Amino acid sequence: MAEDEDNSAFVAFSEMGLDSRLLRAIDGMGWPSPTLIQEKAIPLALEGNDILAKARTGTGKSAAFALPILNGLLATKDTDDGSGDHHMNARHVRALVLSPTKELCHQLTQHFQQLTAFCSREITVLDISTGRVDDMRGVMTAETPDIVVGTPSRVLMHIEAKHLPRLKQELKYLVIDESDLMFSFGYEQDLQRVLQSVPTIGCQSFLMSATLNPEVKNLKKLCLHNPVVLKLEEPELPESDQLLQYHIECDEEEEKFVLVNSLFKLGLIRGKTIIFVSSVDRCYRLKLFLEQFGVRACILNSELPVGSRCFVVQQFNSGVYDIIIASDEKCCSDARQRNDRKGKSSKRRPDEEYGVSRGIDFKYVSNVINFDFPTSVTSYTHRVGRVARGHDSGEGTVLSLIGAHEKEYFRTVRESFSASANFKPYQFKMEELEAFKYRSRDALRAVTTIAIREARIKEIKREILTSQQLKSYFEANPKDQKVLRHDRALHTVKHKQHLRDVPEYIVPPTLQAMVKAKKGSNKRLEEEASLSYTPKRKRRPKHLNKKKDKNADPLKTFKFSTTRRSKPKLKNRRK
Known part of the structure; x- marks a missing residue:
């Protein structure tokens, strides 16, 4: 087993x-240059080495194994075509990519498809993480994918259904992505049985992970042969010039809702934002609360069908969507509590193969808001990894709202990182938000348990009825995507129009000048850019619909109209 040090010169993709x-x-x-993990892993993988790579979320690990696999498959196909041996040229599954969540499987498939944009006829990719196994028999047997x-x-x-009959003889590449999550998602036995169906010799393997925990080390013994271990010398969080980390301590739960509402309505948070909460109920509670103030947000949780989530x-x-x-x-509940729940039956279990803080490539995220603070350092790291990712340029901001029961979690996270992480308190005077408190209190009262339950039922029904059409129908009819706007109001809470407006008297004194300037110069642009914007059709007054006589005397016209309006009054007087 060899370990690679970070001491080589920069290598471009073309080299x-x-x-x-x-x-x-x-x-x-639009990738100008390889990331650190890509620069290190790709040349070693092209030489045929097994790779065990540790790199934090958002550093481009997917391309680090996808490019060597695709390059090897293209080389094999070119050689087979030139040899004229039809048996050798027969299509088989040559690469198997395992991932812990359906969302990440969908994303990896898209990633492979983007990289094969100019060789899609030669290499095909199939995501088998969703759908009925029996329904995919024809695709798996008649048109066997390469990946x-x-x-x-x-x-x-699919292995047990005999859809991958020659996997042990023909497989050339095996990838276990986010391998440190495999056992925590309960895949230990399934993974061991899959590994029994892949070749022990002649198959190049990749283990990609954000941490090198004991589970990853056990996997390394099972599927790697004298691997090159890449432990990149990089900070767990992006550099301080790329990432700003703020926190606000909230004495009461209500203050979190007040802060989020005021930050959006006052324009203090701009750009694409992910708000992390700890449960599905909290997800709908916050959405129903914000939409009363005209703040549109879509929802991502384990109860939605996987097609809708993707x-x-x-x-x-x-x-x-912007929010x-x-x-x-999985990141907010303790592992101990999750294990306790495994032995208990529940009326409805959410998707066990759901995950959002790890792996999913949210692009160009400007802000992450920890509405509910994670319970572990690892969870915080992966949430923060949603901003300042890979080839995306620009800065990112993380704002954590710390409740009274979450202070211990925050203290642990802050102490685990060096001073360079630069955690700063967000300078915001809560006493200046009294008017927002009154408004938020009324809005929160309206978000009852019944309203949340009805919203969840309504959303699930809508998604179930349309989930089969999400991929094919909207690709063919992009204009009809408004039918399934995931940020549309759920209408389980009565909306009050005055809550959408921010009168000047409730704006904090220190922000009045900025808010006034923002309203004056950018109001039209912001309205047109908002998710709920629909241009209003102006109606002409009835008296302007009649064509005017250019030669008409305006004084006579005025006198005539005045006389007509006064006639009913004269009749009433006579009566």
């Missing part, structure tokens, strides 16, 4: 010996 079709795809994706992406449990189902992420990345409220149950 790595990659296929020209892959270089064209990289250029089309299969799925969770360990779904891949095992669709939400896709639309967020394309700029349709996502994500329930991050």
